[in-house]
Amino acid sequence: MKIRAGLWKRLVIVAACALLLTVVGLQIGLTQDDGGAPAADVAPAEVVAQAFDAEAAVAEVQVAVDASFIILASILVFFMQAGFAMLEAGMIRQTGVVNSLMENFMDVAVGAIMFWAIGYGIAFGTSSGGLFGASNFFLADAISFQDGAVVYGGDGVSMFILFFFQFAFAATAGTIATGAMAERTDFLGKIIYSIVVVAIIYPVVVHWVWGGGWLAEQGFLDFAGSTVVHMVGGLIALIGAMMLGPRPGRVWGSPPKPHNLALASLGTLILWFGWYGFNPGSALAMSDNGLVGLVAVNTTLAAAAGALAAMALMYFRTGKWDLPFALNGSLGGLVGITAGCAFVAPGSSVIIGLIAGILVVLTVDVLEAMKVDDAVGAFAVHGVAGAMGTLAIGFLGQPELGANGLLMGGNADQLVTQAVGIVGAAVWVSATSVVLFFIIRAIGRLRMPAAGEAMGIDAYEHGASVWPDVLPAPGDTAEGGQRTTAPATGD
Secondary structure (H helix, E strand, C coil), X not given: CHHHHHHHHHHHHHHHHHHHHHHHHHHHHHHECCCCCEXXXXXXXXXXXXXXXXXXXXXXXXHHHHHHHHHHHHHHHHHHHHHHHHHHHHHCCHHHHHHXXXXXXXXXXXXXXXXXXXXXXXXXXXEECCCEECCCHHHCCCEEEECCEEEECCCCCCHHHHHHHHHHHHHHHHHHHHHHCXXXXXXXXXXXXXXXXXXHHHHHHHHHHHCCCHHHHHCCCCCCCHHHHXXXXXXXXXXXXXXXXXXXXXXXXXCCCCCCHHHHHHHHHHHHHHHHHHCHHHHCCCCCHHHHHHHHHHHHHHHHHHHHHHHHHHHHHHCCCCHHHHHHHHHHHHHHHHCCCCCCCHHHXXXXXXXXXXXXXXXXXXXXXXXXXXXXXXXXXXHHHHHHHXXXXXXXXXXXXXXXXXXXXXXXXXXXXXXXXXXXHHHHHHHHHHHHXXXXXXXXXXXXXXXXXXXXXXXXXXXXXXXXXXXXXXXXXXXCCCECCCCCCCC
């Protein structure tokens, strides 16, 4: 037994020594540099450098994810132009569809050039007294070349990517008035007002709210543009329609029927789809996916509630399930929630959508009584619902989400700030729009001539028809092989 006990002791000692030698050998191997010299003196610096590299790599990945997210959102918002085109094409009479499509298309082309040259600088350039930006015209700060290297402007995400996102918003604001003024606006006059809207009128409001201007300093909240984009566009649409006058043959109390509800429905669904770039994309990052998810859900619920409210109200009135108002009701809900989609709970978004859907119907009634011919209900959808949604933050904004809503345990401060912002933007847009359309009318380019009204704006302005087999354009071969005569320029 004694021999066995001594043997066990020796075995334990040998095992312990072997383990110790193994640990020491591994430690030496890990601390040797490539040249075989111990690295104990530089290990702390290496550890710090490795940690720094890891943080930098994570930051680079986050920027890449955010940039990809913004690009995708920008594409969705850009695709909304197709939605506007299809919605307007379906809602108006077939004699003006080609003109409407042309005008929507030119809003993108004109908007891209003017926002690049002037608009983006006014919106996001160095602030001049909180009123407008005064730098970065032609995106001068977005790229530079230093010592043979390219340097892109922007904090993390490239300024070019941010411009692309904001350009898509600007094009949206510019095209809202197109629908309200459809079927009778001189094409050159349309180009003129699109230039001014995208280059000056809209960017000034952007600077006030998103560019660090005076409304931003007051704490005004508009997450994705109920006021900045939609109310601005809606007011321009209203003033343009009022100064332009009604469409030829307009009978008050009996608006012209939409000529193709399939196109109108397609356009509305495209707009709803694009709104998932408009609202969630305004987060400008995916780091807080809970916020992005909340915005997407609020957007969905408000659109659905708006459609149901408008449809129910029209059924109560007429006993019919009215598709055009259901479509515009959903758009009203989308516009209404755009300002507060990041600041309200889902239940509040339903309330906002319901109110927006009802307001769309009632506003159309008011404009009809006032004999203002808004061909697609642009002011009801964008102007009224936009103002309501912005004001709703003052009532329903969650303090935990950064908005001190009066009905959510807050006080009246946020409500007053929201009202001030709405009034300030409305005064600027209304005043500049009146001057703009007055000048265009004075030079004879606001409304097409009477000869054009007699034959239809598509035939007069474009010599084309959206349905040539049903309504041949001048110069096309009509039924029986005879050719119609195109009007002379200026007739």
